[in-house]
Amino acid sequence: DAKTTQPPSMDCAEGRAANLPCNHSTISGNEYVYWYRQIHSQGPQYIIHGLKNNETNEMASLIITEDRKSSTLILPHATLRDTAVYYCIVRALDTGTASKLTFGTGTRLQVTL
Amino acid sequence: DAGVTQSPTHLIKTRGQQVTLRCSPISGHKSVSWYQQVLGQGPQFIFQYYEKEERGRGNFPDRFSARQFPNYSSELNVNALLLGDSALYLCASSLEVRAYGYTFGSGTRLTVV
Numbered sequence: 001d002a003k004t005t006q007p008p009s010m011d012c013a014e015g016r017a018a019n020l021p022c023n024h025s026t027i028s029g030n031e032y033v034y035w036y037r038q039i040h041s042q043g044p045q046y047i048i049h050g051l052k053n054n055e056t057n058e059m060a061s062l063i064i065t066e067d068r069k070s071s072t073l074i075l076p077h078a079t080l081r082d083t084a085v086y087y088c089i090v091r092a093l094d095t096g097t098a099s100k101l102t103f104g105t106g107t108r109l110q111v112t113l
Numbered sequence: 114d115a116g117v118t119q120s121p122t123h124l125i126k127t128r129g130q131q132v133t134l135r136c137s138p139i140s141g142h143k144s145v146s147w148y149q150q151v152l153g154q155g156p157q158f159i160f161q162y163y164e165k166e167e168r169g170r171g172n173f174p175d176r177f178s179a180r181q182f183p184n185y186s187s188e189l190n191v192n193a194l195l196l197g198d199s200a201l202y203l204c205a206s207s208l209e210v211r212a213y214g215y216t217f218g219s220g221t222r223l224t225v226v
Binding site for chain 2: 032041042043044045046049085087093099100101102103104105106
């Protein structure tokens with residue numbers, strides 16, 4: 001699985017959009033970009049994933065650059081409950097007999113009043 | 114609907130002891146994965162089970178073992194506990210081995226003293 005690089009921390013004012021970047025310059029053609037988040041003392045929560053097109057769901061939007069070497073997770077109107085560690089993961093869906101998520105250290109997003 | 118349930122939520126063990134952690138996946142999910150999360154780091158993959166068979170194993174010593182039951186629930190066993198085994202142990206379930214999204218439980222906090 002390709003490695004990812006994320007800033008260790010970010011701040012965002014409540015109500016503003018939170019834009020979390022991720023670099024994955026060695027991504028392969030069959031690898032998806034996934035985002036999970038982990039709120040303190042809970043298990044990781046799936047947010048969104050994409051291959052090459054931009055994706056949107058009820059939680060967030062995912063913007064993937066045309067060369068697929070980086071992406072941005074957008075929380076359109078951040079709230080205090082969005083304070084969490086956000087993990088960007090690159091993974092091929094078809095990985096043989098096993099399928100695992102390789103977590104880095106993520107970005108700690110602090111949403112403030 | 115019940116999510117992924119793990120038990121116990123907290124556990125304190127002494128070095129050298131053995132521990133068994135339990136996980137019940139979401140109803141209908143046939144795959145269970147185990148992750149270890151040491152404080153300050155992202156979760157690290159330990160095992161994946163599907164239809165009672167081990168489908169993948171991470172870089173963990175043989176002191177770690179697991180199994181999956183016919184009802185798809187799973188146990189993680191750790192023998193000869195070390196202080197370094199202190200961590201949050203997370204269980205994730207999915208419909209199949211290769212899935213777009215995994216649902217995590219809240220984990221078992223193991224402290225080895």
